Amino acid sequence: MAVNIILPPSSLSLWHTKKLIYSTQIRFRIMSSASKSQPQSVASSAVYQVPGLDSHEMDSTADKTFERYSSNTAKRNGKGVSIVWFRNDLRVLDNEALFKAWVSSQAVLPVYCIDPRLFQTTYYFGFPKTGALRAQFIIECLADLKKKLMKKGLNLLIQHGKPEDILPSLAKAFGAHTVYAHKETCSEELQVERSVARGLRQVELSRAQGNSSRSSSTHSPKLQLIWGSTLYHLDDLPFSVGSLPDSVEAKCTIRGCIRLPTSLGPPPSVDDWGIIPSVEQLGLHSEKVVKGMRFLGGETAALSRVTEYFWNKDLLKIYKETRNGMLGPDYSTKFSPWLASGSLSPRFIYEEVKRYEKERLANDSTYWVLFELIWRDYFRFISIKYGNSFFHLGGPRKVEKRWHQDQKLFETWRNGCTGYPLIDANMKELSASGFMSNRGRQIVCSFLVRDMGIDWRMGAEWFETCLLDYDPCSNYGNWTYGAGVGNDPREDRYFSIPKQAQTYDPDGEHVAFWVPELLTLPKERRNFPGKSYIEQVVPLKFGSSNKHHSQRSKYGGRHSGLRNR
Ligand SMILES: Cc1cc2nc3c(=O)[nH]c(=O)nc-3n(C[C@H](O)[C@H](O)[C@H](O)COP(=O)(O)OP(=O)(O)OC[C@H]3O[C@@H](n4cnc5c(N)ncnc54)[C@H](O)[C@@H]3O)c2cc1C
Ligand SMILES: Nc1ncnc2c1ncn2[C@@H]1O[C@H](COP(=O)(O)OP(=O)(O)OP(=O)(O)O)[C@@H](O)[C@H]1O
Numbered sequence: 405m406a407v408n409i410i411l412p413p414s415s416l417s418l419w420h421t422k423k424l425i426y427s428t429q430i431r432f433r434i435m436s437s438a439s440k441s442q443p444q445s446v447a448s449s450a451v452y453q454v455p456g457l458d459s460h461e462m463d464s465t466a467d468k469t470f471e472r473y474s475s476n477t478a479k480r481n482g483k484g485v486s487i488v489w490f491r492n493d494l495r496v497l498d499n500e501a502l503f504k505a506w507v508s509s510q511a512v513l514p515v516y517c518i519d520p521r522l523f524q525t526t527y528y529f530g531f532p533k534t535g536a537l538r539a540q541f542i543i544e545c546l547a548d549l550k551k552k553l554m555k556k557g558l559n560l561l562i563q564h565g566k567p568e569d570i571l572p573s574l575a576k577a578f579g580a581h582t583v584y585a586h587k588e589t590c591s592e593e594l595q596v597e598r599s600v601a602r603g604l605r606q607v608e609l610s611r612a613q614g615n616s617s618r619s620s621s622t623h624s625p626k627l628q629l630i631w632g633s634t635l636y637h638l639d640d641l642p643f644s645v646g647s648l649p650d651s652v653e654a655k656c657t658i659r660g661c662i663r664l665p666t667s668l669g670p671p672p673s674v675d676d677w678g679i680i681p682s683v684e685q686l687g688l689h690s691e692k693v694v695k696g697m698r699f700l701g702g703e704t705a706a707l708s709r710v711t712e713y714f715w716n717k718d719l720l721k722i723y724k725e726t727r728n729g730m731l732g733p734d735y736s737t738k739f740s741p742w743l744a745s746g747s748l749s750p751r752f753i754y755e756e757v758k759r760y761e762k763e764r765l766a767n768d769s770t771y772w773v774l775f776e777l778i779w780r781d782y783f784r785f786i787s788i789k790y791g792n793s794f795f796h797l798g799g800p801r802k803v804e805k806r807w808h809q810d811q812k813l814f815e816t817w818r819n820g821c822t823g824y825p826l827i828d829a830n831m832k833e834l835s836a837s838g839f840m841s842n843r844g845r846q847i848v849c850s851f852l853v854r855d856m857g858i859d860w861r862m863g864a865e866w867f868e869t870c871l872l873d874y875d876p877c878s879n880y881g882n883w884t885y886g887a888g889v890g891n892d893p894r895e896d897r898y899f900s901i902p903k904q905a906q907t908y909d910p911d912g913e914h915v916a917f918w919v920p921e922l923l924t925l926p927k928e929r930r931n932f933p934g935k936s937y938i939e940q941v942v943p944l945k946f947g948s949s950n951k952h953h954s955q956r957s958k959y960g961g962r963h964s965g966l967r968n969r
Contacts, residue, residue: 454700475665489584490516495552495748513578545747572600580625661752699837727842730844750781783877783882810858822940846899902932906931912925
C-alpha cells in the first residue's frame, strides 16, 4: 500500500491551515446523527464511557477483529524459549515482537515489568510521573492483555521491578535465547534498553563462569528491538531521521498488520504468573472519573472504539469538520490513550480507514485521520533527531528567553482557577478525566507560556502526570512547538482566548460543563462572565478582542504574574 506522505512542516502553520470553523450547526449534527442517545446539549454532570459499548458488545467486536486478523500460514521454526518484554505495546494484534518471539522459539514467555521509576516524579518539577488515572488505565490494559494472551494459549507474567534486573534473571532461569521488545526513542527508555542489554550480556558470562564444561561459544541472550509504534516504519522512510526534512512530500509504503496464528502456546511452565496490582498498590490514591470521559483501558476497548467511531456511529466521514471540538466523546476519534499505551496499532487504524473508504466513502475526513497519525509519527521521528533538547528549556532551537516559575501562578493554571473560563474548564477536564481536546491543549499551552510567561516545562510535566495518552514524543514535541522553542522559528503561536472561545465554544457549553457556576449565565456570557466569576489572575498579552469580556485583572501589567500579590 503506497500513500503520499507530506511530513508535517516544522512550521506550525499547519495547525492554521487545518483550522476549521466549528459551527454550532455542525455540532448539532453530530449530536443528532451520531449519538442519538445524547441530549442536544451535554448535561453538566454526565460521565461518558469511551467506548460507549457494553462489555458483551466489546468482547464480540474484539473477537471478530481477531478472527479477521488471524492467520495460520506462518511457520514456527525456532527452538527453546523466547521472552516478549511488553512496554508501550500492550496489544496482541499487529504485535511484531510477539510474532517474532513465537516464530523463533518453541515457547514464548510474555512479561510486563512494573518499573518503580514510572511511579516516581517528573524530572524538573517533581510532579507524580504517572497520575492515578493513567495508572488505572494501564492496569486495565494489562488485565486485557493477559486475557488476550490467554485466549491465544499464553499468559502474562507480571513482575515488580526494573526490567534490567528482571529480564536477565528470567532469561537465565528459562534459558531464553532472545528478549523481544519494541524500540523506544527517548532517553529514559533508551537508558533502560541499554541496561537490559548489558544485563543480558552478563547472563552469558555468569553461565560460562558457573559451568566450565560449557563451550565458550555459548551465546548470551540477545535483546532484539523492533520498530512498531508508528504508521510508517522507520526503515521505510525515504531519508534518514538525522536528515528529517522540515517539509517533504514523498512516497512511503505502509506495512500491513502482522497476522498472528490462532494459538501461540504453550508458554513455559511458570509457578506464579503474578497479579496485576491495584492503583493503591502502586503507591497512588485511586481516583474515580465522576464527570466527563471515562476511557476504558485495553485492546478490547481500543478495537471497540475504532468500530464505534468508524462503523457504528459513522463519524469518520465528518471528522475533519468536527475535530476541533471540545466537548463529549464524538468530535474526534479519542484513539490517543490506546495509541500511547500501544493497545492500538496505527497500522490497524490505517487498514480500517482503507476498508471504510472502500465500503462507505472516501473524503477529506477519512484522509485527515491518517494525516493526524502522520503528525504523531513526525513527533516520534524528530524525538530521535533532536534527542534530549526536546526536554530542555530552550528546546531544539536553544532559544534564550526569560521565563519564570511562579508557583502560585502556575497553580491557578493547574487547578483551573485563572479567571478565564476557557482555561479553567480545560484544566479541570484534564484533572478530572485525564483527557483534553487538541484545541484545548493548544489554548492552555499558549496561555501558560505567552500570557502567564511561565516556563513551558512546568506545563509539559503537568501534562505528563495527568494525560491518559501521555507520550513523551507527542507531549514534548507539541509543547516545544507551542512554546516557540521547537525547530520552527517562523511562527508566534499566540492563541487569543476570547477569539478561541467565540470560535470553538460559542454557546459556552464546554465551560458550563466543567465550571457549572457558569451554567446559569446566558450562553454568550459564559466565556465572558465579568464579575460573575473569579478574578483573572493575569491580563492577556494582547488584550481583549471582545467587548463582552473587557474585564478587570487582579494583577496589572503585562506578564506581571503574581509579583504584586
Ligand atoms: C501541548 C500539547 C500536548 C500534547 N500531548 C500529547 C500527548 O502526550 N500524547 C498524545 O498522543 N498527543 C498529544 N497531543 C496531541 C493531541 O492533542 C492528541 O493526540 C489528541 O488531542 C488526541 O485526541 P484524539 O485521539 O481524539 O485525536 P484525533 O483528532 O482523533 O487524531 C487522531 C490521532 O492523531 C494523532 N494526533 C492528532 N493530533 C496530534 C498532534 N498534534 N500531535 C501528535 N499526534 C496527534 C493522535 O495519535 C490522535 O489519536 C498534544 C497536543 C498539545 C497541543
Ligand atoms: N520518556 C520520557 N519522559 C519524560 N521525560 C523524558 C523522557 N525521556 C527523557 N526525558 C527527559 O530528558 C532529559 C534527559 O536528561 P538527562 O540527564 O538524561 O540528559 P541531559 O541532556 O544531561 O539533561 P539535563 O541537561 O536536563 O540534565 C530529562 O529532562 C528527562 O526527564
